[in-house]
Amino acid sequence: MADLTPVVVGGAALTGILGGWLVTLPAHRYKEFRPLGRRDVDAEALTAATTTRVRAVYRTVRCGRCRHECRTIDVAPIISWVRGCPSCRRRMPATVVGMQVLIPVLCVVTALALGGSAVTIPYLWLVICGVGISVIDLRIWLIPWWMPWALAASGFTMIVAVSLSLGIPAGIIGSLLGGLAWFALFFVVWLVSPRRIGFSDVRLALALGLFVGWLAPVLTMYAVFISSVVALVIALASWIGGRGTRFAFGPAMVLGSLVAVWLHPALLPAS
Numbered sequence: 315m316a317d318l319t320p321v322v323v324g325g326a327a328l329t330g331i332l333g334g335w336l337v338t339l340p341a342h343r344y345k346e347f348r349p350l351g352r353r354d355v356d357a358e359a360l361t362a363a364t365t366t367r368v369r370a371v372y373r374t375v376r377c378g379r380c381r382h383e384c385r386t387i388d389v390a391p392i393i394s395w396v397r398g399c400p401s402c403r404r405r406m407p408a409t410v411v412g413m414q415v416l417i418p419v420l421c422v423v424t425a426l427a428l429g430g431s432a433v434t435i436p437y438l439w440l441v442i443c444g445v446g447i448s449v450i451d452l453r454i455w456l457i458p459w460w461m462p463w464a465l466a467a468s469g470f471t472m473i474v475a476v477s478l479s480l481g482i483p484a485g486i487i488g489s490l491l492g493g494l495a496w497f498a499l500f501f502v503v504w505l506v507s508p509r510r511i512g513f514s515d516v517r518l519a520l521a522l523g524l525f526v527g528w529l530a531p532v533l534t535m536y537a538v539f540i541s542s543v544v545a546l547v548i549a550l551a552s553w554i555g556g557r558g559t560r561f562a563f564g565p566a567m568v569l570g571s572l573v574a575v576w577l578h579p580a581l582l583p584a585s
């Protein structure tokens with residue numbers, strides 16, 4: 315049997331580099347729209363729902379110094395890291411370099427963990443979109459409302475297609491179970507304590523649960539657990555750093571889901 319590892323690694327890396335490049339600009343186009351600028355005050359007073367409507371709006375990406383409007387070609391990997399802004403040479407924000415390095419690395423790890431079968435394809439999509447959503451969440455502490463729904467719909471379409479083509483239709487049920495379970499859990503947490511998690515996290519739980527539950531519904535439990543541990547570490551680091559315990563939960567959920575997928579051979583009972 316030929317060793318497919320170099321092909322798998324190369325394909326995943328290329329997918330990651332291209333995907334990371336294409337998702338860079340959209341991830342940086344969202345700005346927080348905060349009409350009254352009183353989000354934190356209202357959150358403290360528990361009146362956020364009645365007075366402030368904070369939402370993400372789609373704007374252009376401009377250089378912070380010369381106001382050059384960036385296009386996709388301007389944020390090409392490696393070239394843009396060295397050159398910076400094409401007009402004034404100002405360095406790209408750390409999130410640009412960060413996501414363009416992180417996405418290919420996570421794609422390769424994911425492909426290796428899944429052995430390069432067709433099952434890998436939806437998970438590469440999850441890496442690209444998940445990091446994109448995480449960058450938006452880190453930048454503005456908000457996830458545009460439609461994004462988790464779009465990720466859930468596109469991911470589930472891929473999952474159904476791959477399941478049917480591989481002749482494992484039972485995986486579709488597992489995916490649905492995983493998605494609904496994580497969604498229900500976070501929906502209850504949100505009902506009980508809407509200050510603890512945002513509704514965008516509840517939407518994201520559905521999307522991530524669909525991906526994780528596909529391998530096995532029980533794996534979703536591990537994803538929730540690992541996400542919570544990651545979130546706890548981030549909160550602790552933020553608290554020690556004197557920046558309060560508020561943080562974006564989305565990136566912790568994406569990372570927890572990916573770790574659960576990577577470790578699935580160890581976490582799932584051997585069948």
Ligand SMILES: [Zn+2]
Nearest residue numbers: 377380399402
């Ligand atoms: Zn510039």
